[in-house]
Amino acid sequence: MKAVKTFGLILFVAGFFIFNISFFWSSYELTPAIIKSQFSNSDKTELFIKQSEAIQNQLIKSNFEFVSKLDELFASVNHYYLKLYGVTEKEIDALVKHSADNIFSIAAIDLTFSVDHNITKQKNKLFKDYGGWLAGQQFSSAEELKTQLLSVSGKLNEYAIVSQFGFDRYAVRDLKYSLTKASALGPVKSNPLLFLLVTIGLSVLGSLLYIFPKLQLPSGIKNNGIFFNVMKNVQWLGILTGTWLIAFYVILYFYPEYMTNWVLMVDPVSELISGNEASRFFLYGFIYTLCILVMGVRMIIHYRHSKYQILRTYSVMFFQTAFAFLIPEILIRLNQPYFDFKNIWPLDYSFFFDNRLDTLLANGGVGIFMLVWGIALIIIAVPVLVYFFGKRWYCSWVCGCGGLAETLGDPYRQLSNKTLKFWKVERWMIHAVLVFAVVMTGGVLYTYFTDASWFLFFDTYKLREIYGAFIGAGFAGVVGTGFYPLMGNRTWCRFGCPLAAYLGIVQRFKSRFRITTNGGQCISCGNCSTYCEMGIDVRWYAQRGQNIVRSSCVGCGVCSSVCPRGVLNLEVKGEAGRFGTPILIGNNHVKIMD
Amino acid sequence: MIESVSLPRMTHVVIIGNGISGITAARNIRKQSDYKITVISSETEYFFSRTAIMYIYMGHMKYEHTKPYEDWFWKKNKIDLLRDHVMKVNVQKKSLTLQSGETVSYDKLIIATGSKSNKFGWPGQDLQGVQSLYGYPDLELMEKNTKGIKHAVIVGGGLIGIEMAEMLLSRKIEVTFLVREKEFWDNVLPKQEASLISRHVRSHHVDLKLTTELKKIKGDGGRVTSIETRAGETIECQFVGLTAGVSPNIEFLNDSGIETKRGVLVNEYLETNVSDVFALGDCVERTYELPGRRTVEQVWYTGRMMGEVVAQTICGAKTKYEPGPWFNSAKFFDVEYQTYGHVGNTLKENESDFYWEHSSGLKCVHLVWDKTNDQFMGINTFGIRMRHECFDRWLREKRSIDFVMSHLAEANFDPEFFDRHEAEIQAKFREQLVSHSI
Ligand SMILES: Cc1cc2nc3c(=O)[nH]c(=O)nc-3n(C[C@H](O)[C@H](O)[C@H](O)COP(=O)(O)OP(=O)(O)OC[C@H]3O[C@@H](n4cnc5c(N)ncnc54)[C@H](O)[C@@H]3O)c2cc1C
Numbered sequence A: 001m002k003a004v005k006t007f008g009l010i011l012f013v014a015g016f017f018i019f020n021i022s023f024f025w026s027s028y029e030l031t032p033a034i035i036k037s038q039f040s041n042s043d044k045t046e047l048f049i050k051q052s053e054a055i056q057n058q059l060i061k062s063n064f065e066f067v068s069k070l071d072e073l074f075a076s077v078n079h080y081y082l083k084l085y086g087v088t089e090k091e092i093d094a095l096v097k098h099s100a101d102n103i104f105s106i107a108a109i110d111l112t113f114s115v116d117h118n119i120t121k122q123k124n125k126l127f128k129d130y131g132g133w134l135a136g137q138q139f140s141s142a143e144e145l146k147t148q149l150l151s152v153s154g155k156l157n158e159y160a161i162v163s164q165f166g167f168d169r170y171a172v173r174d175l176k177y178s179l180t181k182a183s184a185l186g187p188v189k190s191n192p193l194l195f196l197l198v199t200i201g202l203s204v205l206g207s208l209l210y211i212f213p214k215l216q217l218p219s220g221i222k223n224n225g226i227f228f229n230v231m232k233n234v235q236w237l238g239i240l241t242g243t244w245l246i247a248f249y250v251i252l253y254f255y256p257e258y259m260t261n262w263v264l265m266v267d268p269v270s271e272l273i274s275g276n277e278a279s280r281f282f283l284y285g286f287i288y289t290l291c292i293l294v295m296g297v298r299m300i301i302h303y304r305h306s307k308y309q310i311l312r313t314y315s316v317m318f319f320q321t322a323f324a325f326l327i328p329e330i331l332i333r334l335n336q337p338y339f340d341f342k343n344i345w346p347l348d349y350s351f352f353f354d355n356r357l358d359t360l361l362a363n364g365g366v367g368i369f370m371l372v373w374g375i376a377l378i379i380i381a382v383p384v385l386v387y388f389f390g391k392r393w394y395c396s397w398v399c400g401c402g403g404l405a406e407t408l409g410d411p412y413r414q415l416s417n418k419t420l421k422f423w424k425v426e427r428w429m430i431h432a433v434l435v436f437a438v439v440m441t442g443g444v445l446y447t448y449f450t451d452a453s454w455f456l457f458f459d460t461y462k463l464r465e466i467y468g469a470f471i472g473a474g475f476a477g478v479v480g481t482g483f484y485p486l487m488g489n490r491t492w493c494r495f496g497c498p499l500a501a502y503l504g505i506v507q508r509f510k511s512r513f514r515i516t517t518n519g520g521q522c523i524s525c526g527n528c529s530t531y532c533e534m535g536i537d538v539r540w541y542a543q544r545g546q547n548i549v550r551s552s553c554v555g556c557g558v559c560s561s562v563c564p565r566g567v568l569n570l571e572v573k574g575e576a577g578r579f580g581t582p583i584l585i586g587n588n589h590v591k592i593m594d
Numbered sequence B: 001m002i003e004s005v006s007l008p009r010m011t012h013v014v015i016i017g018n019g020i021s022g023i024t025a026a027r028n029i030r031k032q033s034d035y036k037i038t039v040i041s042s043e044t045e046y047f048f049s050r051t052a053i054m055y056i057y058m059g060h061m062k063y064e065h066t067k068p069y070e071d072w073f074w075k076k077n078k079i080d081l082l083r084d085h086v087m088k089v090n091v092q093k094k095s096l097t098l099q100s101g102e103t104v105s106y107d108k109l110i111i112a113t114g115s116k117s118n119k120f121g122w123p124g125q126d127l128q129g130v131q132s133l134y135g136y137p138d139l140e141l142m143e144k145n146t147k148g149i150k151h152a153v154i155v156g157g158g159l160i161g162i163e164m165a166e167m168l169l170s171r172k173i174e175v176t177f178l179v180r181e182k183e184f185w186d187n188v189l190p191k192q193e194a195s196l197i198s199r200h201v202r203s204h205h206v207d208l209k210l211t212t213e214l215k216k217i218k219g220d221g222g223r224v225t226s227i228e229t230r231a232g233e234t235i236e237c238q239f240v241g242l243t244a245g246v247s248p249n250i251e252f253l254n255d256s257g258i259e260t261k262r263g264v265l266v267n268e269y270l271e272t273n274v275s276d277v278f279a280l281g282d283c284v285e286r287t288y289e290l291p292g293r294r295t296v297e298q299v300w301y302t303g304r305m306m307g308e309v310v311a312q313t314i315c316g317a318k319t320k321y322e323p324g325p326w327f328n329s330a331k332f333f334d335v336e337y338q339t340y341g342h343v344g345n346t347l348k349e350n351e352s353d354f355y356w357e358h359s360s361g362l363k364c365v366h367l368v369w370d371k372t373n374d375q376f377m378g379i380n381t382f383g384i385r386m387r388h389e390c391f392d393r394w395l396r397e398k399r400s401i402d403f404v405m406s407h408l409a410e411a412n413f414d415p416e417f418f419d420r421h422e423a424e425i426q427a428k429f430r431e432q433l434v435s436h437s438i
């Protein structure tokens, strides 16, 4: 059996190694046909094709070189348009000159930029859009007026021209990614399925071979050697793994153009399910689901003496595979909007974004149903189900983030920090994110209904972008998963998830759920606190005979599983006496003091 | 002229021993008073959970995790910790002499020095690689003694012995377990449970040798190489764990005037024969009887309860130590054990019992009652968690065995979705009743 385990490990390492190598394993060749297939606007396409002549039909060996060439191309196209439509200093001076008594006016714009000429006509319009609000204002001096106008022209250069005529950074990011993917040549491109098998396939097989021999051990808590393990105790392998995960997420969210080889491998899978070629998020969802499935098998074997753990693990495996992965893809195949029926705002922070609302509203009955369903989850399912079962119904039975944490992340649960200091940080941080999510969404909806992008004191587009980058990608992704081997498997859920904060408030104040402690049986050993992924100092309560009612508790039930004295139990009962009294049974003469 | 008012000096409570007993006393005194509190202890700087020693060795936890309170807790609660060893108590001067040479004076003294492991003078017991397991230094020693070894022998079949077996197995060290009794721990457990546990221990590939006693330990160059049993069998080994019980750790009190027998003698108020000197926990021997309880009880819970009680006495509300019904728990490899009330290893004349065992051989319950009046007396439960609160109440209310059997489901404390066995247990109980009454 040891041999099987070792063999599994070798397969896993081999698969993982090839996966990493394949990251670099393509050459790239850009052709006009590829460019045309990825671009829509014809003007700049022509320009782009022209500018890229130097590298067309020539084999570029590395993705880094290819991407940097693309960067140069986009910059040169943008530069061209900036030169073409950028306002010159001479034109600014003319604008100043046309402003009698330093009062700026629309007339000054018309005098400076003639509408008869194509280019100046564009400039005329641009300047009116961005500088029109200055009309009628009087400035104390010509210098001051000029400064103002220069700032308008700066804004034009920065935002307007590039996004109207050239490629703004969103377009650049998307196009870099799709051009790289389309231009790839080499073994991965020509044998995606083969590569899928020898990378991810081999890793999955290896993992399972590594996991199954655990069945030979007697069932029961087997946490032997965790704190001597180089993976599970923040030692070299753990740090290396964390670094790899962080890098993976940074690439996925911010530099997807480099990971196109990996996406190519899952193209056939995506085509099978949804009929479309794979996006990077399809790849991500595919790997994510496999992680939950494979490590879910491990979780079930590890805790096979506990039916609670087994059922809970089946549940997260099911919700991830069906609800998060398959159903949305199948919806696409059926020409319906992509929709994850178990994702809830504000974890699903873009639920109320205009593009998504528009998509749902444009899809008739199905879209309306999805919208109503999503809102009902927020305002009915969350409070009602938390009242009856505790926040665990979502966090450790349904949620995708929770699902990954409870399976892939389970080996790292002991790394959460249990100090009071961290509890304090946790409380303000998670609630701050909730406030941020609510304000951001409020702003987005305000803009949706009023068309005004300025809400209170911020630009709602800017705000949602900041939220998406820092919370959605940075916190939930990079930190959330990348920090598994460093700070435990629930870093995001504990410090960042706004939905967890909302569920937690309900759980703390209005719920039948609690963890009961069994009289005076606690021996203060500390297993419960050590294995609490949420960093709750369970022992603090248990050793004084008090029930545990904490907003952060996700009800994973592991404290109860690891307790060697049978002290802890997750229970739902009447609200009366929910907190329990901090008094230990067994002693006749001890009263509560505080 | 202004008279200088001298403030009454704050009462100084000194506690020897930072185990569960001493620390519970300190915490509860702090809750109820602003006395100056000093805890003197030599083993570790901070209170840690002795019961978790095995988990440190097995890598489930680090030493840090076994500290029930964070290090800042003591300062914040004005409990002074002094790491030193008390060499002598001078009850006339009310002062202590420490190993460092310092003296500390007290107004009230609490002795909570715990236990030390028994050694019965076996030949070779001082060889390198032979040790007991009680404190943190023993853990460090065991770490050293078991590095790279293949085979170990454990002598003495108590709870610490079985923990040691599990510890060694976690490091892939083969274990031979010498137990004097007929079945494992059958001096405490009825034979059915003792045999269930013996089987379970064997299923973990422990070479359990029952009715086997140690004769001598043999060594080479100062290090253990083998042991010999009374029956003459020689077993090669590189480590010997001596786990034949513990006894109160009280030598330093010799000649102090504080009366001791097996332990420090105390009355109902946990007072010793010397005024202002109290004693608690493992190191104590009660001078008075409590029904169904031994006079020296070396478990976590008694130390904790005594700590709660003595704090009230010291803070002015004189309180008797009157523990409620007995309870205890342990874990034998993968099988959890809880007990409530009294279940002896053999039935007394007036007692009757009922035993049920699950087909897996890993779960059982054993209930005992007084057949003269049907009063329920106690339960052993293996592999099924039960509510302390229920049994504590039923025992105090002197419920009948029928009541307990019919309310068994209420007492179940197993996690959700676990298999429930009450119906089966109750059916078997009725069967037994019928067959008995015939
Ligand atoms: C491995 C192991 C597992 C156990 N498991 C369980 C269990 O599961 N359940 C259970 O109920 N019980 C268990 N016990 C027993 C339980 O741990 C003890 O009953 C309990 O710890 C006793 O607490 P105490 O405070 O009386 O003494 P101790 O915990 O022994 O504390 C006394 C302290 O005083 C110090 N000390 C002694 N003399 C001096 C001196 N002269 N000067 C300064 N300091 C001194 C000692 O070094 C020690 O640190 C276990 C014991 C061991 C060793």
Ligand code: SF4
Pocket (backbone or CB within 6 Å): A521, A522, A523, A524, A525, A526, A527, A528, A529, A538, A539, A542, A543, A562, A563, A564, A565, A566, A567, A568
């Ligand atoms: S694991 Fe159980 S016995 Fe240990 S501290 Fe937690 S509740 Fe107490």
